[in-house]
Structure formats: C-alpha cells, structure tokens
Amino acid sequence: MAARNGLPKIHTASQRKQDGICHDDSAPTVKAQTIDELHSLQKKKSAPTTPIDGTLSSFASLSEEERQKQQLQSISASLASLTRETGPRVVKGDPARKADTPKAASHDVHHHFTPTINVSDSSLKFTHVLYNLSPAELYEQAIKSERGSFITSSGALATLSGAKTGRAPRDKRVVKDATTEKELWWGKGSPNIEMDEQTFLVNRERAVDYLNSLDKVFVNDQFLNWDPQNRVKVRIVSARAYHSLFMHNMCIRPTPEELENFGTPDFTIYNAGQFPCNRYTHYMTSSTSIDLNLARMEMVILGTQYAGEMKKGLFSVMHYLMPKRQILSLHSGSNMGKDGDVALFFGLSGTGKTTLSTDHNRYLIGDDEHCWSDTGVSNIEGGCYAKCIDLSGEKEPDIWNAIKFGTVLENVVFEEHSREVDYSDKSVTENTRASYPIEYIPNAKIPCVGPHPKNVILLSCDAFGVLPPVSKLNLAQTMYHFISGYTALVAGTVEGVKEPTATFSACFGAAFIMLHPTKYAAMLAEKMQKHGATGWLVNTGWSGGSYGSGNRIKLPYTRKIIDAIHSGSLLKANYKKTEVFGLEIPTEIEGVPSQILDPVNTWADKKAYRDTLLKLGGLFKNNFETFTNYKIGENNKLAEEILAAGPIF
Numbered sequence: 001m002a003a004r005n006g007l008p009k010i011h012t013a014s015q016r017k018q019d020g021i022c023h024d025d026s027a028p029t030v031k032a033q034t035i036d037e038l039h040s041l042q043k044k045k046s047a048p049t050t051p052i053d054g055t056l057s058s059f060a061s062l063s064e065e066e067r068q069k070q071q072l073q074s075i076s077a078s079l080a081s082l083t084r085e086t087g088p089r090v091v092k093g094d095p096a097r098k099a100d101t102p103k104a105a106s107h108d109v110h111h112h113f114t115p116t117i118n119v120s121d122s123s124l125k126f127t128h129v130l131y132n133l134s135p136a137e138l139y140e141q142a143i144k145s146e147r148g149s150f151i152t153s154s155g156a157l158a159t160l161s162g163a164k165t166g167r168a169p170r171d172k173r174v175v176k177d178a179t180t181e182k183e184l185w186w187g188k189g190s191p192n193i194e195m196d197e198q199t200f201l202v203n204r205e206r207a208v209d210y211l212n213s214l215d216k217v218f219v220n221d222q223f224l225n226w227d228p229q230n231r232v233k234v235r236i237v238s239a240r241a242y243h244s245l246f247m248h249n250m251c252i253r254p255t256p257e258e259l260e261n262f263g264t265p266d267f268t269i270y271n272a273g274q275f276p277c278n279r280y281t282h283y284m285t286s287s288t289s290i291d292l293n294l295a296r297m298e299m300v301i302l303g304t305q306y307a308g309e310m311k312k313g314l315f316s317v318m319h320y321l322m323p324k325r326q327i328l329s330l331h332s333g334s335n336m337g338k339d340g341d342v343a344l345f346f347g348l349s350g351t352g353k354t355t356l357s358t359d360h361n362r363y364l365i366g367d368d369e370h371c372w373s374d375t376g377v378s379n380i381e382g383g384c385y386a387k388c389i390d391l392s393g394e395k396e397p398d399i400w401n402a403i404k405f406g407t408v409l410e411n412v413v414f415e416e417h418s419r420e421v422d423y424s425d426k427s428v429t430e431n432t433r434a435s436y437p438i439e440y441i442p443n444a445k446i447p448c449v450g451p452h453p454k455n456v457i458l459l460s461c462d463a464f465g466v467l468p469p470v471s472k473l474n475l476a477q478t479m480y481h482f483i484s485g486y487t488a489l490v491a492g493t494v495e496g497v498k499e500p501t502a503t504f505s506a507c508f509g510a511a512f513i514m515l516h517p518t519k520y521a522a523m524l525a526e527k528m529q530k531h532g533a534t535g536w537l538v539n540t541g542w543s544g545g546s547y548g549s550g551n552r553i554k555l556p557y558t559r560k561i562i563d564a565i566h567s568g569s570l571l572k573a574n575y576k577k578t579e580v581f582g583l584e585i586p587t588e589i590e591g592v593p594s595q596i597l598d599p600v601n602t603w604a605d606k607k608a609y610r611d612t613l614l615k616l617g618g619l620f621k622n623n624f625e626t627f628t629n630y631k632i633g634e635n636n637k638l639a640e641e642i643l644a645a646g647p648i649f
C-alpha cells in the first residue's frame with residue numbers, strides 16, 4: 001500500500017531476469033518518435049466535440065473543411081462587434097495547446113479577413129473558441145482555469161457562481177420597440193423592465209468586446225423543446241466552462257449529425273457574467289443587467305454568473321415565441337404513469353416541481369419548463385435543476401443518484417479531503433443546486449414528450465399553514481389559483497429573500513412570462529376543458545400553524561397525496577367544502593393521517609387559525625384586483641366565474 005508520504009516500490013518485468021540483462025522492453029514500444037507524438041496518440045480524433053487540431057485539416061475531406069469554415073464564419077458573425085470589424089478572427093481549440101496557437105491560422109480553415117491598419121487592434125487577436133465540448137473536456141477546463149472548481153466524491157463538478165447565488169429579477173430588462181410595446185405585458189406586476197434598443201446595443205458591445213478580449217470563449221449550439229415541429233436552435237457564448245457545462249446539461253444536446261447541420265441559431269446568449277455593466281449607461285441601476293432583445297433574438301448577461309439566468313432567460317423567450325403558435329408555455333414539471341396518464345406540476349421556486357415530478361414509479365418528462373400544444377406536452381429542456389439543500393439519498397434517491405460525473409453542483413460545501421458534500425451546509429447559500437442531463441434519472445421519458453395531461457396540480461408552499469394539504473378544484477378555481485400563483489417564497493432562489501413571505505406570481509412564474517397573464521390563463525382553461533383535465537391545489541408548506549410554529553408537511557405524506565391523484569382514487573373520495581376559500585377537501589387518503597387533511601384540526605389555537613385564514617383570504621383578494629378588469633377567453637362568462645372562485649367572506 002502506498003503511504004501518503006512515500007512512493008510504493010516499483011515492480012517491473014525486468015525483475016524476472018532471464019538472461020541476466022535488464023530487459024524493460026518486454027512490451028512493444030509505442031509508435032511515437034517524440035513526446036508530442038506520444039501525447040497525440042492518447043486522444044482519438046472523433047470530432048465534432050473535440051477541439052480541432054490545426055494539423056488535422058489537411059487530412060479532412062473538402063466538404064468537411066467547407067463545413068468547418070461555415071461553422072467558424074457563423075461563430076465569427078455571432079461575436080462581431082457591431083461598430084468595428086465584421087467579426088473576430090476565430091480559431092477553434094484551446095489556446096493553451098500548441099497546435100491551436102495562431103500559427104494554425106495559416107491553414108485555410110481559419111481564413112478570415114486580413115487586418116489592415118485602419119481597423120482596431122482587437123482584430124489582430126485571435127478568438128479561441130471551445131465549441132460544444134464534452135463534459136470531460138469541460139471538467140478539465142474548469143479545473144485548470146476556474147477557481148472553486150472541484151470534483152466531488154460522487155464525481156460531480158462542484159463550482160461557485162460568484163457573488164450572485166440566485167436570479168436578479170430587478171435587473172432583467174426587455175427592449176421596448178414598436179412591436180413589443182404592443183405585444184408584451186408592461187407596467188405594474190410585469191417582470192418586463194423596459195430598456196431601449198440603443199442601450200441594448202451598448203451592453204451587447206460591452207459583452208462582445210469582453211468575450212473577444214479573453215483567451216478563449218465557450219460556444220454551445222443546442223436545442224430547446226422536444227417537440228420536433230417547434231424546436232428552437234440556441235447558441236450560448238460564455239466565458240466559463242461552468243456555464244458551458246450547465247447549458248450542455250440544461251438544453252437539448254444535438255447529435256453529431258444535428259450539429260453538423262446546425263446552421264445559424266434562432267437565438268443567441270452572450271454571457272459576460274464576470275464583467276459588470278456600466279452605471280453611466282442609461283437604465284442601469286446596478287452592475288448587473290440581463291437584457292433581452294426579441295427583435296434581434298439575443299440576450300446579454302453582464303454582472304452575474306448565476307447560471308440560472310441563462311436557463312430562465314431562454315424560458316422567457318419561449319413564453320414569447322410559443323403562444324404565437326397557439327402553444328402554451330408552462331412553468332411546470334411533468335411526468336407520466338405506466339398507463340400514459342400525464343400530470344403537470346405548477347408552482348413557484350421551491351414548491352416541489354422537481355421533487356414531485358421525479359417519482360420512481362413514473363416516467364419523468366421534465367422538471368421545470370414545458371409546452372402544451374395540440375399534440376400533447378413536450379419538455380423545453382434537456383436537463384433538470386434540483387434544489388439540493390438538505391438533500392438525502394433516502395428521501396430523494398433518484399436526484400441523489402443523478403449527482404455523478406457530468407453533474408454541475410452549484411455553491412455546495414464539501415469536506416476538503418474526501419470531497420463528500422454536506423448538503424445541509426448553507427455557508428455559501430441556501431439555494432444550492434444540481435444540474436444534470438435528464439437521462440441521469442433512470443425512468444426519464446426520452447424523447448421528453450407525452451399525451452395531453454389528465455391532472456393539473458398547482459403546488460403552493462403556504463407559510464401561513466391554512467391551505468389544506470390537497471383540494472380538488474373546478475375549472476374556475478383552477479384558473480383563479482393559476483392566475484394568483486400564490487406561495488410563501490422559500491428563501492434562496494431570488495437574491496436577497498431570506499425568510500418565507502407570501503408571494504403572488506401570476507401563472508406560477510410571473511418572472512418569466514412575457515404576455516399578460518390572462519393570455520396564458522385563457523389558453524390553459526381552453527386546453528383543460530378540451531382534454532378533460534382535473535385541477536388540484538396541493539399545499540407542500542406548513543401545517544399545524546404558520547411558519548415558525550407549525551411544521552412543513554412531511555414529504556412522504558405529500559407523495560401519498562400525489563399518488564392518490566395519479567391513480568384516480570382521490571377523484572372518487574368523499575369531499576367537504578372549506579370556509580372562506582370554498583375548497584373541496586377529501587376526508588380520507590390512504591397513508592395520510594385524516595386529521596391533517598382539514599388544517600383547522602392541526603391548529604391548537606382555533607381563533608389564530610381563523611384570523612390567519614382571513615388574513616390570507618384578504619391577501620388573495622387584494623392581489624386579484626389587478627386582474628378584475630381583464631377579459632379572459634372569448635366570452636366574459638369565464639372571467640366572472642373565475643372572480644367568484646376566490647375566497648368569499
């Protein structure tokens with residue numbers, strides 16, 4: 001055994017001396033003349049994900065050469081400064097590797113224009129592009145050049161997202177032009193903070209200049225949406241291997257053939273997150289800005305390295321593009337039973353979409369973002385993004401086992417030597433996260449599509465502890481609660497929110513919607529009606545008192561409730577109606593103590609319960625006032641019904 005401070009004795013074949021002469025050449029020697037050649041043998045050439053080596057191009061077929069040229073031209077065009085050169089001189093590969101240094105530019109693959117005296121000095125520099133690297137290559141890049149990158153004991157890549165460990169919704173801006181002014185939701189309650197085209201271009205140039213000034217940039221060409229008819233091509237240009245691996249996991253990964261025929265992207269992200277925006281720039285209120293331009297189909301990220309901005313930025317784009325095609329985009333998880341019954345799980349951050357859609361007895365379609373079209377549901381993404389605070393192998397075995405090689409573990413704390421992660425440690429943030437490809441969940445449904453949903457489950461984490469663990473909703477109630485989007489935000493995901501407080505977020509995702517909430521609500525109502533889906537409200541939050549005195553409903557109980565919804569048994573249960581909210585609650589569910597089903601039973605102080613119930617009812621009423629003047633759907637009947645489906649007292 002090798003001691004940590006000493007080398008073990010080396011036993012070689014030469015010890016079995018036959019002729020008294022030391023032969024250490026009993027195995028054939030390597031077919032290499034030089035050390036460089038030896039190293040070149042180690043890696044099998046299998047593009048397209050491997051960075052190309054300059055010496056290789058001469059062997060490549062003409063059409064392959066032409067394809068590479070077009071690909072580089074497309075990347076150069078993406079990275080173009082809009083005020084100077086048409087595009088940087090791009091070269092594929094890691095600048096740290098000899099074969100990829102600008103000498104390689106003499107090969108015709110990297111032809112590009114020859115800089116002349118009247119262009120800027122920046123055009124004299126090569127931009128090295130690491131194109132669609134594999135997880136293994138990205139691990140190496142991260143460990144080599146990004147402080148805070150480590151391999152954990154289960155093989156995941158631990159990383160730090162920097163100063164920001166959650167999204168920054170107050171810094172998310174959208175370009176208001178003649179088109180978006182009319183189409184998008186602006187003003188009170190809307191997530192769309194306006195900026196003008198000029199300011200967008202200033203920030204874009206800042207990001208592009210920053211990216212081009214670096215030694216290397218990562219470029220991911222990937223897809224969104226498993227529905228082949230409505231697939232969107234996305235390009236992500238970023239400065240960190242962490243960002244590239246995160247998007248590799250979260251977007252749909254192209255096959256080598258699909259990558260060959262990728263062409264130009266439909267949407268491009270410029271992630272210059274390490275670099276701040278400039279507060280002298282109009283509209284900027286901090287050093288962070290996440291800017292969306294729907295006319296250019298581009299997003300620029302400055303001043304935050306939190307990778308969730310890219311994922312949710314793309315989600316916003318889908319919330320704009322899909323409704324134009326009569327497809328409903330949803331902040332929901334989705335899974336399917338053995339008999340093909342599909343359930344949707346809506347809910348704000350931390351309410352249980354990932355936890356409850358990841359169910360060992362069902363096929364996972366997706367954990368966070370879906371489309372509902374005329375053909376059924378499709379996942380937008382290629383991966384999952386699970387919260388991992390207090391994660392345990394017993395309670396959530398599938399998520400636990402997904403944390404292996406290839407998975408990005410954000411902001412977790414681990415033991416220095418063993419690299420065992422301590423999932424209870426909140427030293428960096430409470431919003432610790434794991435990002436993994438969906439196929440890391442053993443019963444993932446690939447391709448991630450399914451038929452029309454049978455159950456629509458609205459998850460709410462009620463910090464007041466007055467909503468029942470489960471209620472059956474009629475269509476008007478489903479719409480009322482969908483538009484309200486109530487939860488008690490669990491600390492962490494949104495910057496600066498540390499304590500649970502009541503939140504209303506339209507469509508259970510106001511931060512990501514682009515159109516007025518009633519547009520999405522009308523589409524949901526129409527689809528639920530047409531396909532006969534049942535709505536449910538599930539409280540994954542407190543019972544027996546509010547946050548501070550009661551306790552969070554035990555996950556195994558919530559799972560039993562969800563099981564009863566899926567199996568259809570809950571539909572047949574006996575129901576009674578609650579006061580104030582008028583919710584239908586079951587009297588019995590297998591595996592769940594009956595007395596917790598009606599929250600009044602779990603509160604010792606009945607007056608406190610009643611006061612809290614009325615208080616929450618009042619908050620719902622106040623919140624809904626914004627929507628009372630809007631028309632929902634074709635006739636006004638539904639709008640009136642929805643209004644009447646709220647709390648009455």
Ligand SMILES: Nc1ncnc2c1ncn2[C@@H]1O[C@H](COP(=O)(O)OP(=O)(O)OP(=O)(O)O)[C@@H](O)[C@H]1O
Nearest residue numbers: 349350351352353354355386387540553554555558
């Ligand atoms: N009764 C319960 N039901 C669901 N989740 C629970 C329950 N009790 C505790 N939890 C915990 O709450 C968290 C739910 O987080 P989850 O990742 O599922 O949220 P999410 O809805 O997917 O959020 P996001 O949109 O931010 O990804 C998990 O850490 C889970 O272990």
Ligand SMILES: O=C([O-])CC(=O)C(=O)O
Nearest residue numbers: 167308312348349368493
């Ligand atoms: O975007 C994030 O950081 C995580 C997430 O899924 C959400 O907030 O809904």
Ligand SMILES: [Ca+2]
Nearest residue numbers: 353354368385
């Ligand atoms: Ca999630």
Ligand SMILES: [Mn+2]
Nearest residue numbers: 331348349368
């Ligand atoms: Mn989410």
